[in-house]
Amino acid sequence: MATIDANPPSGTRDFLPADVSRRERAFATIRRVFGAHGFEPLDTPAFERLEVLTGKYGEEGDQLIFKILRRGEHEATGEADLALRYDLTVPLARVAARYGSQLPMPFKRYHVAPVWRADRPGKGRYREFFQCDVDTVGSDSLVADAATLHAVTDVLDQLGLSGFRVQLNSRKALHGLVEAYGVPEALEGSTLVALDKLDKIGLDRVAGELLERGVPSDAVDALAGDLAATDLVDRVRGRLERTDRGRAGLAEVDRVLELVGTVPGGDIAFAPVLARGLTYYTGPVFEVVHDGLDATIAGGGRYDGLIGMFQGQDVPATGGSLGIERILLLLERQDAGRRSGPDVLVTVLDEDGATDAMALAQRLRGQGFSTDLYVGGGKLGKQLKHADRRAARVALIRGADERAAGTVAVKHLASGEQTTVAEADLADHLARLLAD
Amino acid sequence: MATIDANPPSGTRDFLPADVSRRERAFATIRRVFGAHGFEPLDTPAFERLEVLTGKYGEEGDQLIFKILRRGEHEATGEADLALRYDLTVPLARVAARYGSQLPMPFKRYHVAPVWRADRPGKGRYREFFQCDVDTVGSDSLVADAATLHAVTDVLDQLGLSGFRVQLNSRKALHGLVEAYGVPEALEGSTLVALDKLDKIGLDRVAGELLERGVPSDAVDALAGDLAATDLVDRVRGRLERTDRGRAGLAEVDRVLELVGTVPGGDIAFAPVLARGLTYYTGPVFEVVHDGLDATIAGGGRYDGLIGMFQGQDVPATGGSLGIERILLLLERQDAGRRSGPDVLVTVLDEDGATDAMALAQRLRGQGFSTDLYVGGGKLGKQLKHADRRAARVALIRGADERAAGTVAVKHLASGEQTTVAEADLADHLARLLAD
Structure with missing residues (x-):
């Protein structure tokens, strides 16, 4: 066979054992915590019918969809009929349409699964990556928005990422805000788009962009003045109190803050210029940032116009998404140096001793020790090197002498310490060694 | 939007919460047990470069590969450059070629993941289904074959599928067998193919097929006589003892039986006509059947010629595969009637009580109770019906009176029994209720 490129496809990754273990540990925590909050797991196929996906992500998004060629006699047409899922929201909308009455309503579900996008691969940007969504379908109550925040922050806390800050805003408050500054209604949308870039491009460039878009200069001056002030939140609250939309938005934010209360592992506050890029949000929106990590690690909000897309009607929905790939990267850094191999590696010194070694390994597993068995044969030194590489805590050695004496050498x-113990005492001895 | 078919694509499934929970429970057991046997988890991308997959599964298999259309300006060519993985063995071969020296050798890995085949969908046959493989790369020792059997049978036992039988044979013994009956060497392969169908089509039709293929009638008669005999195994042992290849095969089988020893939850025996369909096996082969379930639930063997496919050399390998979709179907039957909802559902009776209800739910989660919160609003009767649908064990009710009195009504x-308890006693009261 000709040499073949043995790398995974561009933009995808092979996960070697240490990676998979870390990811599975995080996923297990996520499943446990979401479950403890009354959210139920959902899973859908990796691919959907093409027409389910197209037209849902804008023109730019549509071009990033991986399409699957028709099969058999139709392959030659070069047409696609299926496509890999691009996110977990459209599949949720399809499931809501398909199983509506079979699902408990409100339906609280989480979904941890890979999605695929034919994006240009880059640093930290993959064509296959996991999403981790938690959503509530069928409730227009702010209690559902607050319950999302309880679940998301509890997951972050349990993952060991304490020290985060939840920034909360409301689309209604944002609309009230631009109104309060005297931005013409026709420019509301583009003003929010510009404001959303504040963190990235800074105040001066945002102000410049607003002027360019035709926002009156007194509005821009007032806004820029407030944004530069240390009492930004108070100033904005004052302005919002002056209009109906402003008061309604503020009430929404304050109600969610009240419902959520304190957040173990982090805090939560009103963030008056948080816009969230996606235009489909209709109510409260939030982002979770971690200063120490300089990263947004979760976000979400209410999006009442999306889940009903296959039902021809609005279905209220609110949810959040963990930036799971970024979180896993942080956990990887925290993990550095942590070794998680088996408790014990049983060596196999000779053909005669193999049956004995296998039985010994089985007994230890039955006693609750994770026990690797060296299946490669060869010299003891090589086997001990392997034990080290596998990050085993203890190696067991049992040659003809030990077998005759009913003992085991424990390294x-x-x-590097090695002790010979009677077989009957082995479990106790290992328990002591491993407890250290 | 025009009505759209909201079903999952043909041959695929949506997994609703009860399904996902059952599957995740089984996967967690599998990961835990394989890990305890010293196997490490591996994961690879859902798709591979097309040339990695084509030509590996025979002409029939190649036609079942889901191919992914090229993107952007190349989409119009109708050509594919990627394809969904068809099994977990070719990805393992690629990983072995790519990371060889970075992996501990022998490399013992397991991989639980979906694969995709464009098969005609049918009862119990899907286009997206999970495989669950455990393999050892880089050891030609029979200890590795026996260790596979320890791991696979331990998983079955821990999944609650005790009562299984491991049928063990060896390709060498099979070759010795056909030689012993006087089947011409040129007909060995087709004789094994015919023998492999014994369970499905019965002795008469196997004998007919052998005659048709040109196997001498005295060989067929001898074989058919042995196969019909109650002491089949003893008769075959007698015949194998008479040739070199037969003795070598028998020694291989007996050595694995000795190394494995007893199998908790099941038994293991020499199965002299077990051939396993796949021609790539080169040493011991096994199948695990469950009489009560009338199903093959696992299988595997040694296949020294496959893993080196991208390295241009033979790499010894042996492994097994759980029939995980079939096993999940069995677990589903065992599960019937089992309900696994949250411990507690907290109702929300009025806007005033919502903050209190959310705080109560958070406290209970902190105390270790899985606690759903009803986020839909509405009357108590509707909320209790929801609690029942969610299979919650207990519902908590706390109106203005209970809040004023510092109590909670526990249903x-x-x-249907309802008790009012002081808030301070709630956790103890719940623990007692849930322990029943």
């Missing part, structure tokens, strides 16, 4: 790999 | 949903 503690970190210290 | 046990199975019995």
